[in-house]
Amino acid sequence: MSGSGSKSRTSNEVDAWLATGHRPFVVVISGPSGVGKSSFVKQLLAAGLNLEYSVSATTRPRRPHETEGRDYFFLDREEFRRRIQAGDFVEWAEVHGEQYGTLRSEIERRLKDGKNVLLDIDVQGGRAVRRVFKDGVFIFVLPPSLRSLEERLRGRATDSDQTIRLRLDNALREIKLVSEYDYAVVNDDLDSALDRVASIIVAESCSTSRRPSLVST
């Protein structure tokens, strides 16, 4: 009796474990300005990867095609400072002369709902997020060449010449930090680069390290 009782309890526990699935995780995408991160983000979110976007706050002016609360929360410097003091950011950094920050609330509520969370942040932010979310997946997007990076920045036509120069100077420093990331993906052809990033996310979600241990059940 007690033998079959304990067997059925174990089966229930295994069934509960099977239903649990993997622990949700953060996916950080970094790379130089103009490499194609926003293009990736848009398509990854539509790819059925149980992935939701963490909308950052920034003091940078809104670009014409951007929407408040979808692309960024656009804050003035005073409000940004107030949010820093309130402890609302997991990390914040000065990037290309503007402030950008990852809101704690954007990540935590999604992980709690069982969603993986996608962040498009710079390398300073990537470092800080790894300290907090040690089991995150960190992907660096590389351009096929520096010339193509400049062409993409100019082709996007959203930044002044001075801003483009600043972003290109910063690109060199950022690319040198690629080895801090778990994966490097070259964005040559957008669709095939996206396939590679999606494959990384799928493989990571199958990792046994992202399931609760079965040994204790």
Ligand code: ADP
């Ligand atoms: P980021 O978010 O990294 O600054 P964007 O996604 O805004 O970069 O891309 C910069 C420009 O490059 C955009 O005009 C985008 O359409 C273009 N782009 C993105 N990926 C590719 C690619 N694989 N080949 C050519 N152009 C690309």
Ligand code: 5GP
């Ligand atoms: P853009 O102005 O082109 O949207 O972004 C400029 C840079 O800021 C990109 O490298 C982008 O990844 C980074 N960025 C966007 N949001 C955040 C954030 O919340 N934190 C940090 N550290 N960087 C961010």
